[in-house]
Amino acid sequence: MAGFAATGAQAQSIDFGDDASRWSNDGECDDPRFEGPGMTNTPLLDADIGHDATDCRAAFEAGRLSLRGGQAPSTGGKGQPAPAAQIVGGINFGDDSGEWSRDGECDDRRFFGSGMASGFSWDHVGRDASDCVAAFQSGTVRMWDYTEARAATQCSAIQFGDDSGSYPNDYECDDIRFEGPGAAMGMSIENMGGDASDCSRLCDYGVVFLRDY
Template identity: 45%
Template sequence: MIRHSMIASVAATALLVSACGEMGADGEAATLIGDGGETGSSLTLVYGNDNSEWANDGECDDARFQGDAMASVLNTDNIGQDASDCEAAMQAGDIELNPYFAEPASDAAINFGDDEGMYPNDDECDDIRFTGEYAPNLVYLPENIGHDASDCRAAVESGEARWQGATATPEYGVTLDELESSSY
């Protein structure tokens, strides 16, 4: 059962970064050096592929990033699906990794964010950085990234959810394509 209405007409769903999986558009993975603090000391950033409808349009459509070269509307379907645009923008210094996607050294170091999202304190983790058995029934919205802290912290602590924030191939939940085609 989809708990979230088609809100924001699927108002853009978003997210992620990977230390495993596909390489960047040039076949190479980029290595980002962390701060050595709460996050790991380094992260191999995998950009993914160019399977997005909006790949190769000069804008990064992957919500794992932020900056001037980002598309104005994002959805989770494009996480790891716009490698060439995102890699070029990263190399040009026009985008950076969204801090919410920094790989934590442990569950205790996860930056859960705040409770300013659309569905805080409803006992469901609505942040695509996390996944669990509940995930296939959710519509992940980019507006909830880092903004469902209490629910996600409780889900991780209970073992119901796990971190997936650093992957180019996340468990998406209900995708924009499925909602638009009414196949869900």
């Protein structure tokens, strides 16, 4: 463990970023800039660079991480500074590091409304800040709330459609109208109304709810 010893000064010199990753605050560092026993055992993704700050800082300060390959501590991966997070209205919108940033549509799955893109996944959370901030400020998106959505969703009143979509009967709801722990990783408008069996069952079980409520 001696090889991973870190000082407070070293930690302060590192831009750990924010907690926009889907895997943040799970007790493991998912940022591939680091290495050591404090890292996750799951595959490392470039999408998590600079987006698991709390976990990685805690592990680094505990001496359970070091910077991978001796790279400069102030960098945010690939030799570039870690993007600064945009915080508006108390919401951490993250940065513009996503593939579809600055295209006039919000791709961050945490939001819903007419300003959203026609497809999104958890990979885009916290990575389309400028688009989502603009939509949020114009009132075309707002933060999806589990409690509000659950209260507003009446499964018996929903027309779920049929099973003509790309992924029927796979035990995940692929219909973009829904959100929750039973929803698929990636959502597309192409599957709207095309995953009825999965979505109706999961709605009845209380693990998917309407996105627009």
